[in-house]
Amino acid sequence: MRLMDKVAIVTGAASGMGKAIAEHYAKEGAKVVVSDYNFEGAQAVAEAINTTGGTAIANRTNVAELADLEQLFAETKKEFGKLDILVNNAGIMDGMEPVGEISDEKWDRVFAVNTTGVMRAMRIATNIFLEQGHGVIVNNISAGGLQGARAGAAYTASKHAVTGLTKNTAYMYALSGIRCNGIAPGGVETNIGSSMTNVSQFGMGRQMTGSDTMPRTGKPEEIAQLAVFLGSDESSFVNGQIIAADGGWIAY
Numbered sequence: 001m002r003l004m005d006k007v008a009i010v011t012g013a014a015s016g017m018g019k020a021i022a023e024h025y026a027k028e029g030a031k032v033v034v035s036d037y038n039f040e041g042a043q044a045v046a047e048a049i050n051t052t053g054g055t056a057i058a059n060r061t062n063v064a065e066l067a068d069l070e071q072l073f074a075e076t077k078k079e080f081g082k083l084d085i086l087v088n089n090a091g092i093m094d095g096m097e098p099v100g101e102i103s104d105e106k107w108d109r110v111f112a113v114n115t116t117g118v119m120r121a122m123r124i125a126t127n128i129f130l131e132q133g134h135g136v137i138v139n140n141i142s143a144g145g146l147q148g149a150r151a152g153a154a155y156t157a158s159k160h161a162v163t164g165l166t167k168n169t170a171y172m173y174a175l176s177g178i179r180c181n182g183i184a185p186g187g188v189e190t191n192i193g194s195s196m197t198n199v200s201q202f203g204m205g206r207q208m209t210g211s212d213t214m215p216r217t218g219k220p221e222e223i224a225q226l227a228v229f230l231g232s233d234e235s236s237f238v239n240g241q242i243i244a245a246d247g248g249w250i251a252y
Helices: 016-027 039-051 066-080 104-132 153-172 201-211 220-231
Strands: 007-011 031-036 055-060 085-088 135-140 178-185 242-245
Touching: 007 016, 007 066, 007 104, 016 031, 016 039, 016 055, 016 085, 016 135, 016 220, 031 039, 031 066, 039 055, 055 066, 066 104, 085 104, 085 220, 104 135, 104 153, 104 178, 135 153, 135 220, 153 178, 153 242, 178 220, 220 242
Parallel strands: 007 031, 007 085, 031 055, 085 135, 135 178, 178 242
Antiparallel strands: none
């Protein structure tokens, strides 16, 4: 098993890509903390993992709240005694608003979840990793963190920020036994669209000119396979990379 005896936190793991990552990590031998704001969904994922012979616990986490993140890491250390891998997967969409339409409220909400929550989780994890002398961070970013025609202004900016944060963290701690990489999925079959409100018709129309070049949508399991590789020792020489998993979308 590629992640035998590793302890991993996966945020946003009640559904979609996070759920698939949690399940694949457990199959590869990791002890998984299934973190999500939807606690019932997280419990269902953890119970299914345990029923099939894996090891998992559920944790209710609003990644936009520092107290929730601190509790998440404290519970992980209490339950398993260590942390080897942090997968920042939780995220929300904007409403495809261009900068001329975005409200401060929407901007702040998107950044609180997609960027500030990721930074805070990385900060906590990094200090744990420094004490241990090792650790891996996998940030599930988005093709929107590489291109400008994949979402609205807030989402695009929030994901570009995590791209920079990923590269900076990899460089800063490259000599400390810590690796940090990102995944940039293309369109994947998840329920993230349910977080969209007050969709901008102009922004959606412009964004669709980029989306129309997408070869196909992906399956959450296809992203999970890459997350397993990046979390495992097989990727020991991979650091500071944002790897697109998009069927060739950004090649267009």
